[in-house]
Amino acid sequence: MHDHAYDKAQSRLVRDAVRAYRALLTSVTEGMPRHLVEEAACRFDPDLHAGPDVFTDEPADAKAAREQVAREVCAECPVWASCLFYALDTRPATGVWAGLTSEEIATLAGGHGASTPTPREAA
Template sequence: MPVNPSALSLGDLVAELGTRGDCRHDPDLHMGPDAFEDEPLAERLARQDVAREVCEGCPVWALCLDYALRIRPTFGVWAGYLPRELAALRREARALSAPEVEEAA
């Protein structure tokens, strides 16, 4: 039975992602090298493309997206999105919600 992401606390989301997310097999793929390593642009783009492919078939994709939208990450690949793409999704969601809020008032 699918889990409703909005019904879970952040802690429960983290637990689900950690036990069922496909990224658990290779976290560096999604997060990149540590802060002390230099990653050439071509390698970073290739790594991100592979990470996005892993996300496509992940059984907890919706949970990951919900988590990423809540925590607003500054790096990594989350549910197939980069942080700037997640920020754009949040802005788009707010823009879509704004007319509904105005109509209710």
């Protein structure tokens, strides 16, 4: 016997997950040039680059590990240079952009970045 109520509930969960993923991706990519959104390696896992939501506590060691993986993804990204220029222009408050954290980008943009690694070096 086939349980249609179960199928309906499962279908609803999948739709809700897709909506949530799209909302997260939209929040991460809002205002970005279209080629960055469509070609960036981070589009496959925006949580990796953006981190958890503001209501989730992320331990320092987990954050460091997540950011290192994000840096590695950025190092292989086909649009990392465009992403870096975008990040330097917009100075995002959070996340990993072109292999750099928002703090590193702020330092670079402010001219105090002599010790800040390049995106490829960071990975």
